[in-house]
Amino acid sequence: MARAAHPLETGAWIVWNVETKQFRLAPVRVLSQGTGSLKYERPELFAGELRVIDCHSHGTHPAFFSSTDDEDDRHETKFAFVVGNCASSVPSMAMRLCAKGIFEDVERVPSSWYAAAKLTEAA
Ligand SMILES: [Zn+2]
Numbered sequence: 001m002a003r004a005a006h007p008l009e010t011g012a013w014i015v016w017n018v019e020t021k022q023f024r025l026a027p028v029r030v031l032s033q034g035t036g037s038l039k040y041e042r043p044e045l046f047a048g049e050l051r052v053i054d055c056h057s058h059g060t061h062p063a064f065f066s067s068t069d070d071e072d073d074r075h076e077t078k079f080a081f082v083v084g085n086c087a088s089s090v091p092s093m094a095m096r097l098c099a100k101g102i103f104e105d106v107e108r109v110p111s112s113w114y115a116a117a118k119l120t121e122a123a
Contacts, residue, residue: 001027002057003119006086009038011056014081019048035059037068051078053095058084063092065103073098079106089119 001010011028026043033039038056045051054076058064063084065073073080077099084092093113095106 001025002083002086002091005033005057005059007035007059008033009035009057009059011038011040011054013043013051014053014055015043015045015049016052017046017049023052024049036061053079053081055081055083057086058082059086061085063094065094065096070103073103074101076100081109083117090114091117093117 001012010033013026015024015026028040028043031039031041061084063082079095080098081095093109095109097104
């Protein structure tokens with residue numbers, strides 16, 4: 001999704017369904033998107049779904065948490081995930097736990113996530 005939207009930003013939530021025990025990617029409804037901004041409406045969730053990770057992309061910019069991200073995240077309790085350098089074969093990634101204004105960086109995004117995002121050459 002992030003690669004397809006590049007160089008514009010986009011976003012989605014990873015949600016967990018307590019009934020079906022399944023994860024789902026729920027894209028946000030984009031109101032406006034730019035190369036350094038994203039305005040969106042929260043995705044509609046089905047009964048039994050909980051937001052686990054709030055994801056957004058940074059287009060050509062690297063993954064990091066901007067002052068805008070800090071402002072957006074300071075009243076929420078969630079994991080926040082950013083993917084950047086979206087045209088790169090291996091995009092950059094950053095994640096943190098947000099707990100009502102306390103931000104705790106996740107030191108290392110799982111290597112399997114980089115492997116999953118790696119651009120594979122067409123055969
Ligand atoms: Zn951001």
